[in-house]
Amino acid sequence: MPVKQISTPLGHSLPPEAPHNITFHIPGWETARALRRREPELMDQLESIYPRFGPWREVKDLSAVLHAWLKLPDDYEEMLFVHPDVFQTAKRYAGSPRRKEEFRVREEELLFKVVDIPLSALDSNGVGLDGETTGETVRIYLISYPSPRYPGALGVWQNTGTGVSSRLAAALLPAAKAGNVNLIWSGDARDEVRYDYANPSSSSVPIPAPLKGQQILGLALTESHTSLRARIASLAQGKRAQPTPDDVFLYPTGMGAVWRLHQSLSSVRQGGSVVVLGSVFHSSYHLFGDEASGGGMKHIGAVDSEGSGLEELEAYLEGERLAGRRVGYIFAEFPSNPILVSLDLERVRGIADRYDVPVVIDDTIGSFCNVDVLGLADVVVTSVTKSAAIARSATTVLP
Secondary structure (H helix, E strand, O other), rough: OOOOOOOOOOOOOOOOOOOOOOOOOOOOOHHHEEEEEEHHHHHHHOOOOHHHOOOOOOHHHHHHHHHOOOOOOOEEEEEEOOOOOHHHHHHHOOOOOOOOOOOOOHHHHHHEEEEEEEEEEEEEOOOEEEEEEEEEEEEEEEEEEEEHHHHHHHHHHHOOEEOOOOOHHHHHHHHHHHOOOOEEEEEOOOOOOOOOOOHHOOOOOOOOOOOOOOOOOOOOOOOHHHHHHHHHHHHHOOOOEEEEEEHEEEEOHHHHHHHHHHHHHHOOOOOOOOEEEEEHHHHHHHHHHHHHHOOOOOEEOOOOOOHHHHHHHHHHHHHHHHHHEEEEEEEEEEEOOOOOOOHHHHHHHHHHHOOOOOOEEEEEOOOOOOOOOOOOOOOOEEEEHHHHHHHHOOEEEEE
């Protein structure tokens, strides 16, 4: 049977092309390797990219404008975020001994800036409108580092999934290009950059005032968010659990959901190891390896029907109980990304209940439209990008 060749040009998204698309065509393994090396010849051909791979398009444009406005060193580059905890995260990650020596960012090299930028309206194509501000201001937390050390900092963007979205960047570009930027704070990783989750006002980094309709930090919630939460809840109804819209929490990316859930569970469980079952998405694996507090990460590989992974899980939990050590939670994908292993969730549930350990399931590959795991998991992480949006991006957590 003949295989129809893809006609999409290299570096372009699947049709129809539009701003904020999340697909891109990079044929062949060598092209993928060239992308990882950021070879200039390939990078110059990219018109679209999966946004969590790194800052791109509108985000790069906004970064370039701020780079010039802030008069940052020529050989530096930037990443942009909206939450003040990114400075302590970047300081911990980019300077970690886990980074290769040539990519590790020294404290004096890791620069931090806080700026306020007015928000502009977007047109129907998602392009910021000059002179049409919404009356709201967004606080941006910028990290800057030497370009050669990019591999040592990239995980802050990729693994936490909390970077500025292309739509937000598009809405900030008109004011930034006009020089309507207010520098709030400037420092580097030698400064105290503590963010206090329990009492944000006591943080050592400047925090923004909550926007209208908000009780906590973050961009404003709208009717669209409310409708999306209701729609997801309706689609996620299952035999074992019937979530309501109040059970649905929205995050900008899948890894953003995994990261914030990890922080919350680590706090509630007071640390403890994260037990990872089977093959999981590489950014999740790296995140747990870097950020698992207390007991670190315990990875159990062979959890399919032919392996003995679940016996190993039970033995591990028993050993930790006898030693008086806490286990934070169990994390698995159903099915796994990318090798599609589906573990015995009913058995995992039974083991977890015996040892009083929460179970988190990432159902991204199958999605809540196709697999029903809510009754067997305490929390489900899923991706609306994969289940309901082709050229859009949204991610949820279902507790």
